[in-house]
Amino acid sequence: MATLTFKDFKSDQEVRWCPGCGDHAVLAALQRALPKVSQALGYDKERYVVVSGIGCSSRLPYYMDTYGFHSIHGRATAVSTGIKVANPWLTVWQACGDGDALAIGGNHFIHAIRRNIDINIILFNNQIYGLTKGQYSPTSKFGAITKTSPYGTVEHPFNPGSLVLGAKGTFFARSLDVELKLNEEIMTAAALHDGCSVMEMLTNCVIFNDGAHKTLSDPSVKADHTVVLRHGEKMIFGKDRDRGLIYDGKKIRAVHIGEGGFTEEDILVHDAHTDNIGIHMALADMKGPDYPVALGVIRDVRDITYDDGVRDQVKSVMAKAKIHNVDELLRSGSTWEVE
Amino acid sequence: MATLTFKDFKSDQEVRWCPGCGDHAVLAALQRALPKVSQALGYDKERYVVVSGIGCSSRLPYYMDTYGFHSIHGRATAVSTGIKVANPWLTVWQACGDGDALAIGGNHFIHAIRRNIDINIILFNNQIYGLTKGQYSPTSKFGAITKTSPYGTVEHPFNPGSLVLGAKGTFFARSLDVELKLNEEIMTAAALHDGCSVMEMLTNCVIFNDGAHKTLSDPSVKADHTVVLRHGEKMIFGKDRDRGLIYDGKKIRAVHIGEGGFTEEDILVHDAHTDNIGIHMALADMKGPDYPVALGVIRDVRDITYDDGVRDQVKSVMAKAKIHNVDELLRSGSTWEVE
Amino acid sequence: MQLTGSLFADMSAIYGNGLSTFPDYPAEIRAPHGTVSGVSGFQVHIGSGKVNTPGDFCDLLVAMNPAALKANAKWCKRHAMILVDEDAFDETGMKKAGFLTDNPFTELGVEDRTLIVSPITTLTKESLKDSGMDPKAILKCKNMFTLGMACYIYSRPLEYIYSYLEKKFAKKHPEVIEPNKKVLFDGFNYASNIQVIPNTYTVVPEEHPEKGTYRNITGNQATAWGLLAASEKSGLPLFCGSYPITPATAILEELAIHKSLGAKTLQAEDEIAGICTAIGAAYAGNLAVTTTSGPGLSLKSEAMGLAVMAELPLVVVDVQRGGPSTGLPTKTEQSDLNQALFGRNGECPMAVIAAHSPAHCFDAAFQAAKIALEHMTPVMLLSEGFLGNGSEPWKIPSMKDYPEIKPPFVQGILPEGEKFRPFERDPETLVRRWALPGQRGFEHRVGGLEKNHAGVLSTDPANHALMVAERAEKVARIARDLPVLTMQHGPASGALLVVGWGGTYGHILTAVREIGDAVSYVHFDYINPLPANTEELFSRFGKILVCELNSGQFADYLRAKFPGRDIRKFNKVQGQPFLVGELVEAIQKEM
Amino acid sequence: MQLTGSLFADMSAIYGNGLSTFPDYPAEIRAPHGTVSGVSGFQVHIGSGKVNTPGDFCDLLVAMNPAALKANAKWCKRHAMILVDEDAFDETGMKKAGFLTDNPFTELGVEDRTLIVSPITTLTKESLKDSGMDPKAILKCKNMFTLGMACYIYSRPLEYIYSYLEKKFAKKHPEVIEPNKKVLFDGFNYASNIQVIPNTYTVVPEEHPEKGTYRNITGNQATAWGLLAASEKSGLPLFCGSYPITPATAILEELAIHKSLGAKTLQAEDEIAGICTAIGAAYAGNLAVTTTSGPGLSLKSEAMGLAVMAELPLVVVDVQRGGPSTGLPTKTEQSDLNQALFGRNGECPMAVIAAHSPAHCFDAAFQAAKIALEHMTPVMLLSEGFLGNGSEPWKIPSMKDYPEIKPPFVQGILPEGEKFRPFERDPETLVRRWALPGQRGFEHRVGGLEKNHAGVLSTDPANHALMVAERAEKVARIARDLPVLTMQHGPASGALLVVGWGGTYGHILTAVREIGDAVSYVHFDYINPLPANTEELFSRFGKILVCELNSGQFADYLRAKFPGRDIRKFNKVQGQPFLVGELVEAIQKEM
Numbered sequence A, B: 001m002a003t004l005t006f007k008d009f010k011s012d013q014e015v016r017w018c019p020g021c022g023d024h025a026v027l028a029a030l031q032r033a034l035p036k037v038s039q040a041l042g043y044d045k046e047r048y049v050v051v052s053g054i055g056c057s058s059r060l061p062y063y064m065d066t067y068g069f070h071s072i073h074g075r076a077t078a079v080s081t082g083i084k085v086a087n088p089w090l091t092v093w094q095a096c097g098d099g100d101a102l103a104i105g106g107n108h109f110i111h112a113i114r115r116n117i118d119i120n121i122i123l124f125n126n127q128i129y130g131l132t133k134g135q136y137s138p139t140s141k142f143g144a145i146t147k148t149s150p151y152g153t154v155e156h157p158f159n160p161g162s163l164v165l166g167a168k169g170t171f172f173a174r175s176l177d178v179e180l181k182l183n184e185e186i187m188t189a190a191a192l193h194d195g196c197s198v199m200e201m202l203t204n205c206v207i208f209n210d211g212a213h214k215t216l217s218d219p220s221v222k223a224d225h226t227v228v229l230r231h232g233e234k235m236i237f238g239k240d241r242d243r244g245l246i247y248d249g250k251k252i253r254a255v256h257i258g259e260g261g262f263t264e265e266d267i268l269v270h271d272a273h274t275d276n277i278g279i280h281m282a283l284a285d286m287k288g289p290d291y292p293v294a295l296g297v298i299r300d301v302r303d304i305t306y307d308d309g310v311r312d313q314v315k316s317v318m319a320k321a322k323i324h325n326v327d328e329l330l331r332s333g334s335t336w337e338v339e
Numbered sequence C, D: 001m002q003l004t005g006s007l008f009a010d011m012s013a014i015y016g017n018g019l020s021t022f023p024d025y026p027a028e029i030r031a032p033h034g035t036v037s038g039v040s041g042f043q044v045h046i047g048s049g050k051v052n053t054p055g056d057f058c059d060l061l062v063a064m065n066p067a068a069l070k071a072n073a074k075w076c077k078r079h080a081m082i083l084v085d086e087d088a089f090d091e092t093g094m095k096k097a098g099f100l101t102d103n104p105f106t107e108l109g110v111e112d113r114t115l116i117v118s119p120i121t122t123l124t125k126e127s128l129k130d131s132g133m134d135p136k137a138i139l140k141c142k143n144m145f146t147l148g149m150a151c152y153i154y155s156r157p158l159e160y161i162y163s164y165l166e167k168k169f170a171k172k173h174p175e176v177i178e179p180n181k182k183v184l185f186d187g188f189n190y191a192s193n194i195q196v197i198p199n200t201y202t203v204v205p206e207e208h209p210e211k212g213t214y215r216n217i218t219g220n221q222a223t224a225w226g227l228l229a230a231s232e233k234s235g236l237p238l239f240c241g242s243y244p245i246t247p248a249t250a251i252l253e254e255l256a257i258h259k260s261l262g263a264k265t266l267q268a269e270d271e272i273a274g275i276c277t278a279i280g281a282a283y284a285g286n287l288a289v290t291t292t293s294g295p296g297l298s299l300k301s302e303a304m305g306l307a308v309m310a311e312l313p314l315v316v317v318d319v320q321r322g323g324p325s326t327g328l329p330t331k332t333e334q335s336d337l338n339q340a341l342f343g344r345n346g347e348c349p350m351a352v353i354a355a356h357s358p359a360h361c362f363d364a365a366f367q368a369a370k371i372a373l374e375h376m377t378p379v380m381l382l383s384e385g386f387l388g389n390g391s392e393p394w395k396i397p398s399m400k401d402y403p404e405i406k407p408p409f410v411q412g413i414l415p416e417g418e419k420f421r422p423f424e425r426d427p428e429t430l431v432r433r434w435a436l437p438g439q440r441g442f443e444h445r446v447g448g449l450e451k452n453h454a455g456v457l458s459t460d461p462a463n464h465a466l467m468v469a470e471r472a473e474k475v476a477r478i479a480r481d482l483p484v485l486t487m488q489h490g491p492a493s494g495a496l497l498v499v500g501w502g503g504t505y506g507h508i509l510t511a512v513r514e515i516g517d518a519v520s521y522v523h524f525d526y527i528n529p530l531p532a533n534t535e536e537l538f539s540r541f542g543k544i545l546v547c548e549l550n551s552g553q554f555a556d557y558l559r560a561k562f563p564g565r566d567i568r569k570f571n572k573v574q575g576q577p578f579l580v581g582e583l584v585e586a587i588q589k590e591m
């Protein structure tokens, strides 16, 4: 196996996202993560298939020098599923927008998660429909003023993390476009996870929803508004790393270390591998002003994957079967002779 | 307003479910609950619209002497949404199967929940496709042997409760077909809830999945396998009402009262109205052998409803508007005269 | 009744009769017993030679209750026998079926048929009273008693059923074998004992011209098996992504059984996921299939467009049922043809082929897969509820007589620095080459946006025009690989040509044979493209009468293709197959 | 450019010119600046009288960079002027656009046109150097400078633009008003100062025959407004359930603004939810609408069948774009006609009507709603990207001149004990009556399964045949309410009749006028049912030539309807409107 570099994953197609669009950074992180993944797992480049739906973010396959499928709006997850079940040896990455995955594609999304099919889904969440020029999406904030909501939306957004967990997700991570290093880390973890990995990337659409994630990305305040979770590490955050998350009997709470009698001892240690879905749900659900938003790998648990299940069942049935080819099939059951 | 009785809700159509099908009992509970709801809320019969998709359970509208829409497979929730938004004065009830609501209709289901549209969804969960004669559904148990899974399924089922909560549901209740009284209670609570109410009814398909919920419905064991939750009451269960649920720091646990130092004092009191989604998630997720399955109204919280939001926005825009009719509209903006 | 009917059919087939069956059942799982709408029927037509239809009218009607009698009495021939269970004709039964008088036979105008009114329930109970079975189980044996009577009437030996019962119950319920045999035997004897049965039939098996091994097969089973055969012949694993829907579900169910042949089935969350997983599987190199019926086909419209655009091989099976919308799910129709041909946005040509009998579903499915894989295109296979659920005896073919399937895989490796051009075409067939993910150096992207031959996005007007034309021409050139039309009946030219397609084959054939050589008949298995000699063949006739189970969709399609031809229509949209009689009449009207 | 173009258009309209515009933009939001595929264009055609097309070839091409020049040079007339920003023609710019030589004009073969090569960027910077604006903002004013130049060339006073700028920026950015005025003025003056501009045009406004108040309107806006008008005239609130999709989104966006007229818009989770919420809203008594483009229409197929079966009023708007599949989202085409007519399972007739110009979308939408509500049927309104995005001046009508819309509501109350029969029909129109939930005593159920007149489920063959026939006939009888076809051009009989439908109207009209009276032309706004006199009108001509932007779908439809007529095709599938020139040529070939 040749050693791959990020250049190997760059296609010859011009990148057509707007200058300043957050998608550029996510693409870069992916092109940097895949060589590492390849190294770790012994994958050649031709084993990668990048699938997408329709949307700005779904243009990603053109920019990756891999096998790619730019399918139709909302259906990437179903296409990915078919590819993976048809040939589990392939490693499938998927790019999709918040509209693509959670509006029109919502059903395939939750079912792929439920089945725990081993694909890696990057959800570009810019909280807007980019490609169609600025309508609200299922993640747009309540009251968002957009082209189709000139007086503000009157509907609650999904929290993709909650939805993933509600659908029995085995892997969920969250990050921001600008967090290049964290994103590489998350993508690598997703690749190593056997099952359906969902990576929510909060991206900035400079044209139609500029600054949607500003409080989380602005270097001057982001440390107070986000907590980066890593398995086995304490949930500490804040510019001065003096804040943390504790469990106060029934709920998670954000506290200042050293205040109100809380010491570093009390701060929770992140367990991404626990079965306890209640705590992952609570972490995924956190938002300001009372809580920091959780970034990093929030949940990463093992379970049987669908593609393995299908493959193993075919194998085991084949091993026991009495019918080995179509001629035998045609002659099985009741037949009679005409002489 | 005339006082309505259950007979008023019975149509003249022959009920065509198989003898012994659990759907009969759910229908009966609904026909008993609606007169009470009508009494409580002052609804006349003509305000009810019963909507369904396709499936055995979706035949329900024919058996109700109300306005009814037997739509297409999976789309009941979207049709209900349209009805409620078009005329919020109507009260919309919806019947759908586990396949109808969670397979083909999964997307509309989670979006209606997210939007918190004020409709009442009865989810008939027999963990099988009845009408098409016995294929597995998204709630069939892992390994279920059905017509399309002769060697057992290899996919995890949804827990409808978790999915509802993951989609930001404001009302979720669970019960069994045979629990007539509890079902009336739940349906009444759902009617009183302003927002999207999901009632999961575990029903028995005598033909294709007989006994799927036996451990929960069999009078000899059900008290040990289920806990009926009621807001403000302790979570006690068991044939001798000697078991209960406690919080052991991070998780819910089922204990015997009087054993291991646990007294009735320690038993949790159910709070259906708390915002804390973590605990509702944990309760909805409970299953044997370690836990009883939770029945009753698990979550019932208030939030803005979509239909109110739409109506109020239209009203407020109208109040402020400068354009009051189409003639004015046509003449708004830049125009010029030809003389 | 369904089981009893198919047992009788199987037995007749083994005995050497030609036969055709047609189960007709209500939409409810257990429709309310005893009501007319709840009647479940099973039609068996046997004959000495090949039988092409399940028959219009019957010689023997078995009605287990008044509702069954009411629903079916009109199908009895003048000299038919009607066999009923007297015990079921009590007050409740008569009322449920909506009879207004006491005498159902007079009320229905069939009092002059040969009526055999036997207390079948009582007799069955009597027969089994010492069997130790519980009363409910005993009641279920009524049908077996009746089958025994039918065996007597048609002079059928009971041995086949005996051995069937032994095989079926040997493992799980050996205790019921003897009682069932007994009740069957008692029914047979009872029929021979009572003097009311005037005549017994003997349908003597013809000397079959074709020797070989035979079996009964339903259309859905044959479809599944034909696809498995194509999987074997192409060396590509079968992938079927589907969502259950009547009357197509049995194909998915049948494939799910045959994991031993490497078939993977994915029961998707909906029809869109069904086809999209199949498209993914096609991209990854499997023989990809999705199966459905009308409403499901509607949902697949958009994704079929994707398959057309990505030029991937895919078989879409539509087992048509009564429409529109949910329509009449358990009834048969040919009304999805327009949708198959035109139901997609944009200029979106797909190959369309149709099966003409239950057993022919095997070859049609094989052909569909072969065309898809060799021409890199989605192919629609139209079946019908009538075919899918119906059955006929089939001489089992040998796989060595079937052709290999050779997809246009890329060969070798690309020269250094050269890029794979995924939409470059074979100059003869206009087919693109197929590179599977996992092959080094052939990385490329496909998708739903218009592209040029290099696979690069393009909105260039000339490129679009070219690609639209090439996609259409690629499908048109499939005709070069297809058999030409041959006459099914009658002279090669003349005043009137009858045209059919799909599952009406048997009925039309029977009808034109009845009429004789004054009329000719040709049947289309290939709808798009049409066989190469269609125009020439049409030109040899004065008038063309297209008979189909819709409002004239194929006729309109032909009119558009062959303007100037005198193309007429005979249509039926009742959720039911043609009757031979009505066809004869319609054809004669045009003569 | 889009803004500059529409400003110029508005100004010309107010000045009294006839005009037609056509924005043509790439699929990317901010396509890579400077590349040929990233060019965004805006075509404006002005004339003294009514202008019917945005024009094939141009008199003035404004190219702000080399790529824009490369993409559009071929559209320049022999004596055209080409205005370019010299500053953009540096090495980088030339390379990005893929020029191989130094001289773009020679390379493109347009060196003989009138070339105006001005350092627009530099001049703009210069003009605004004291404005206090930041450099980025200054650069954006380039277009305004160019507009100033264009105003000089076409002898346009600047006042209109001044007042536009004042209105637009008064509240939010009053500080930019003056700089913009300045740069516009400087551009105008610069053009008048340089001696290279040989001639200025004056397109004198014609004496408009029709007095009145005019406005510019795009097709999508007109569609939205036509629906609002129907809402007002029927007294039913408008409900629009849609999912965004290019080029239809603007209709949803426009309706969302007009909540003040009681319009409710629901941006659904997908197209299926869009139509299904609309069907629910229709059942509840709103004027229900769903808007989409090709791929979205595919997804709505199944639910359209439900609306047909439930016989509910519904308007489905399809703003067609280039297909198949995702195709060419920002380009125009007429290739969804087949899908509109046939893209549903079963026998599933829907009324189909088509708009023929941007302003006509208003009347077409109004008509669509009126037919839906009065005939209790879903109606498909076909628009096109070319119409939806294009604009034209429109004499503003008065709502009092529009007819009332009267849905067939049930009247009064039912006699005690009587049940409402939802599918009983008016004997004349075959339309069923409409009872809205909330009305006491009219409780009934609708749905997708076949029912009888009483609304009770039925699989009875005769009932199904009857209902299929009645649903078809109900739609056919809409023709009784429709205007008959009238000649757009030419004698009422003759050798050649040109036929068009939809957005090709302006181009075909211009072409036949160019040819003269030797050819006749008729245009179809109503596709299903066809106007009552279609057959008779066709019979007066020897040949019929159908011109359309697809592979011949309307022609095939007509061939099926009128067998024996000599119906020919002229087609273009390039994602672009016809050129008048190519139409003239094609028509003359048939003469």
Ligand SMILES: Cc1ncc(C[n+]2csc(CCOP(=O)(O)OP(=O)(O)O)c2C)c(N)n1
Pocket (backbone or CB within 6 Å): A054, A055, A056, A057, A058, A072, A073, A096, A097, A098, A099, A100, A101, A124, A126, A128, A129, A130, A131, A132, A137, D243, D244, D245, D246, D271, D295, D296, D299, D326
């Ligand atoms: C069936 C269908 N419906 C609608 C569209 C139009 N469409 C394309 S992308 C898109 C949404 C884009 O938003 P998102 O998925 O969030 O991606 P982003 O552009 O923001 O990255 C829509 C509505 C389409 N192409 N196909």
Ligand SMILES: Cc1ncc(C[n+]2csc(CCOP(=O)(O)OP(=O)(O)O)c2C)c(N)n1
Pocket (backbone or CB within 6 Å): B054, B055, B056, B057, B058, B072, B073, B096, B097, B098, B099, B100, B101, B124, B126, B128, B129, B130, B131, B132, B137, C243, C244, C245, C246, C271, C295, C296, C299, C326
């Ligand atoms: C578009 C479409 N796809 C598939 C079907 C076939 N179908 C009807 S009901 C059903 C599932 C029934 O299961 P469920 O929703 O659980 O209802 P149940 O019968 O168990 O009450 C299916 C697959 C259909 N009618 N329409």
Ligand code: SF4
Pocket (backbone or CB within 6 Å): A016, A017, A018, A020, A021, A022, A023, A056, A057, A126, A130, A131, A204, A205, A206, A207, A208, D029, D030
């Ligand atoms: S429109 Fe928004 S999401 Fe799309 S490319 Fe531009 S910045 Fe990115």
Ligand code: SF4
Pocket (backbone or CB within 6 Å): B016, B017, B018, B020, B021, B022, B023, B056, B057, B126, B130, B131, B204, B205, B206, B207, B208, C029, C030
């Ligand atoms: S098949 Fe099952 S779900 Fe359907 S009616 Fe019968 S018992 Fe009920």
Ligand SMILES: [Mg+2]
Pocket (backbone or CB within 6 Å): A055, A097, A098, A099, A124, A125, A126, A127, A128, A129, A130, A137
């Ligand atoms: Mg987005």
Ligand SMILES: [Mg+2]
Pocket (backbone or CB within 6 Å): B055, B097, B098, B099, B124, B125, B126, B127, B128, B129, B130, B137
């Ligand atoms: Mg079910």
